[in-house]
Amino acid sequence: MRLMANESAYDFETRLRQHQLELQPQTVETLQINMGRLCNQTCLHCHVSAGPDRAGEQMSRDTVDSCLAILARYPEIVKLDITGGAPELNEHFRHVVESAAGLGRHVMVRHNLTVTLDPHPVTGESMDWLPAFFAENKLEVVSSLPYWSSYFTDRQRGSGTFDRSIESIRLLNERGYGIEHSGLVLDLVYNPAGAFLPLGQEQLKKDFERELMQNYGLSFNRLYTITNMPINRFREMLERRDAFEEYMEKLVGAFNPCAAGGVMCRNLVSVGWDGRLYDCDFNQMKGLRIDIGGPVHVGNFDLKKVLDRRIVFGEHCFGCTAGAGSSCTGEIS
Amino acid sequence: MMNYFESDDLKKFPAIGKFRGELARKFFEYYGKVMDEDGALTRREKALIALAVAHAQKCPYCIDAYTEACLSNGADPEQMSEAVHVAATMMAGITLVHNVQMLNKLDKLGV
Numbered sequence: 001m002r003l004m005a006n007e008s009a010y011d012f013e014t015r016l017r018q019h020q021l022e023l024q025p026q027t028v029e030t031l032q033i034n035m036g037r038l039c040n041q042t043c044l045h046c047h048v049s050a051g052p053d054r055a056g057e058q059m060s061r062d063t064v065d066s067c068l069a070i071l072a073r074y075p076e077i078v079k080l081d082i083t084g085g086a087p088e089l090n091e092h093f094r095h096v097v098e099s100a101a102g103l104g105r106h107v108m109v110r111h112n113l114t115v116t117l118d119p120h121p122v123t124g125e126s127m128d129w130l131p132a133f134f135a136e137n138k139l140e141v142v143s144s145l146p147y148w149s150s151y152f153t154d155r156q157r158g159s160g161t162f163d164r165s166i167e168s169i170r171l172l173n174e175r176g177y178g179i180e181h182s183g184l185v186l187d188l189v190y191n192p193a194g195a196f197l198p199l200g201q202e203q204l205k206k207d208f209e210r211e212l213m214q215n216y217g218l219s220f221n222r223l224y225t226i227t228n229m230p231i232n233r234f235r236e237m238l239e240r241r242d243a244f245e246e247y248m249e250k251l252v253g254a255f256n257p258c259a260a261g262g263v264m265c266r267n268l269v270s271v272g273w274d275g276r277l278y279d280c281d282f283n284q285m286k287g288l289r290i291d292i293g294g295p296v297h298v299g300n301f302d303l304k305k306v307l308d309r310r311i312v313f314g315e316h317c318f319g320c321t322a323g324a325g326s327s328c329t330g331e332i333s
Numbered sequence: 334m335m336n337y338f339e340s341d342d343l344k345k346f347p348a349i350g351k352f353r354g355e356l357a358r359k360f361f362e363y364y365g366k367v368m369d370e371d372g373a374l375t376r377r378e379k380a381l382i383a384l385a386v387a388h389a390q391k392c393p394y395c396i397d398a399y400t401e402a403c404l405s406n407g408a409d410p411e412q413m414s415e416a417v418h419v420a421a422t423m424m425a426g427i428t429l430v431h432n433v434q435m436l437n438k439l440d441k442l443g444v
Contacts, residue, residue, distance in 0.1 A: 151409055192404065199407040203375070207407055 010248050010315035019257040023266060025307050030079040030268035032281060032328070033067050033096070035059045035087035037273065040118040043144075043157045045191060045234040047285050050085040052121035057085075063275040064092045066298040068099045074303050081268070081328065083110040083281060088130055089120055101137045108140040110328075113168035114161055135175040140185045142224070142328075143169070148211035152193035169218045178220040187222040189330070195238060195247045197254060197323050198225040201331040224330025227251070229282050229319045251318035259325025265311050268328075271298050279311045281328070282319070288312045343394045377406040384413055385420035 016023060036058035039050035071077055080100040087093055087109060100107050116130045134141055145165055146152045153162035169178070169186070176182035188208060192198050205223035212218040228234050230247055238244040265279040269290070275298040278284035290296055292309040324331040350357030368379055380402040387395030403413050 147409065149409065149411075151411065194404065196401050196404045199377075199405060203371075204407050 010252060010318065012313045012315060012317040012321075015252070015255055015318075016260065016313075019260070021257060021260055023260065023263060023311055023313075025309060025311060026266045028074070028077050028267065028269050028303060028306055030081050030264075031067060031070060031077050031271065032081040032083060032268050033059065033064075033087075033271040034273050034281060034284060035064075035082060035084050035090040035093065035096070037085045038089045038121065039085040039112070040089070040115050040121055041086070041112055041157055041161065043233070044237055045156055045193075045228050047229045047232050047234060047282060048085060049232045049285075054085065055122045057273050058090050059092065059273040059275075061092050061095070063271075063273070063298060064096045066275060066301075067271055068096065068103070070298065070301050071100055071103050071105055076303075077105075079106045079108065081108045081110070083328075086112050086115040088115050088127060089122070094133065097133075097137050097139060101139075106140065107137065108142055109134065111141050111143045112157075113143050113145070113165040114157075116168050116171060117164050131171045131175045131177070134172070135177070135184055138184065140187065141172060141177055142187045142189060143172075144189045144191070145169075145208075146191060146193050148208050148215075156191075156193045166216050166218065169212075169220070170216070173218055178218070180219075185222075186220045187224055188220045189224045189226055191226045191228055195228070195241075195243050195250070197250065198227060198326075200324060201225045222330075224328075225324075225326070226328075226330060227319045227322055227326035229316050231282060231316050232285055248315065248318065251322040254322035255318060256321055256323060256325055259323070260321040262325060262327070263317070263320045264327040269306055275299060277301070277306075279309075282316050283312055283314070286314060286316065288314060338393045340393070340397060343398060346394075375406075377403070377408050380406045381408055381412060381416040385416040385423075388417050389420040389424055 034048070037048055037050045037054035038052070038058060039046075039048075039054070040052060042051040067080075071080060080096075082093075082096065084090070088111065097107055097109070111130075111134075116127050118127065119125065120127060143165075144157070146156045147162075150162035153165065154160065157165075172186055173179060176184040178184070178186035190198060190204055190208070198204070201223060204225055208220070208223050212220070230238060230244065230251070235244060238247050265283075268280065270278040270281050270284050272278060272284050276284075277290040277296045277298060278288065279290055283289075289312075290306070290309060291312050292302075292305045296305075320326050347357075347361070350361075368383070369376065374382075380399055383395065384399040384403055387399050400413065403416075
């Protein structure tokens with residue numbers, strides 16, 4: 001009975017109705033593909049629960065080619081957003097990047113910085129080719145850095161991660177990333193190191209700019225602030241501390257109808273490593289498949305059906321609508 | 334078991350307006366204006382000051398609230414701990430400076 005009461009309290013669709021909000025798909029501007037759950041890091045907050053032990057869940061060449069076929073067929077899908085795990089560890093990473101860039105798409109990679117410095121967790125191959133490869137293909141690099149000093153970063157992402165992240169940003173800066181007028185964009189992503197909501201993006205950006213420049217001589221372009229989603233590893237952490245309900249109440253209490261209108265699921269489609277389609281990466285991790293009447297795979301993608309769909313919402317959606325809102329490109333409102 | 338300080342009671346803070354609500358409204362308006370906006374001080378600086386005051390005044394509600402407010406406003410545990418040390422040194426200094434009063438009295442008493 002208690003669980004049912006909670007489900008009702010965290011009912012996202014009821015909250016939308018209270019605000020007379022109907023969140024229907026607007027476009028599919030971005031195809032976001034999750035290339036797999038293999039990662040060199042094992043972060044406390046990871047909604048994918050990615051890590052070095054998840055080598056079995058990698059996007060195949062056939063699925064990659066189906067994603068590329070979608071881009072070729074639908075020029076209105078202007079961005080390819082590549083995520084993981086650490087997507088660079090997928091053996092087809094170079095192929096998907098070069099092919100999408102060849103199709104004229106804007107390509108973004110969710111890059112955890114240290115993957116450049118660590119050996120491939122399965123093959124042992126050096127990944128030091130990444131900064132040059134990113135630059136050659138003019139990828140937009142979007143990198144997590146939870147704070148401008150080591151405490152929060154190492155606590156969330158593992159001991160020594162901050163120092164190695166700094167080293168990796170230096171390699172990117174040397175290639176022109178984050179340098180004014182270079183045309184190479186380096187975005188950093190802040191997410192709270194615990195069960196609290198992030199500060200406003202603009203204010204935090206000033207702090208990151210000042211601290212990274214003063215202390216390390218580093219620069220970047222944009223800072224995105226992202227709210228921790230109460231799913232998978234972060235949810236497990238909350239539950240171990242008996243703090244899940246408190247965190248959900250915080251998210252629900254900070255519901256922002258302006259942010260709700262800009263949630264990312266209205267303008268993107270997420271593809272799982274196995275080719276299944278979802279409204280967003282978070283629904284993907286919860287196994288909530290896209291709802292367009294029957295099982296849908298990247299191989300039979302139909303843009304019209306996708307645009308006509310009803311977006312699947314859950315309690316985790318309060319994470320995207322809390323405060324200034326949160327999306328894969330940071331604040332919403 | 335009932336305690337004098339229950340963390341959930343912080344949520345009941347608005348209930349202080351149950352009687353003479355207009356006074357409570359003025360307080361919360363003033364409070365929000367001071368704490369929730371950047372001014373000559375940033376919200377982060379204000380949150381750190383509030384955390385220090387919370388410790389000096391030994392208010393468990395305020396310590397809970399401003400520990401989180403400091404984090405949400407971008408402070409880290411080192412800054413927060415330093416703020417608490419500022420409170421501690423002020424409290425020690427305030428105690429010790431009163432020692433002058435004792436010394437004055439001793440002098441007056443010819444001791």
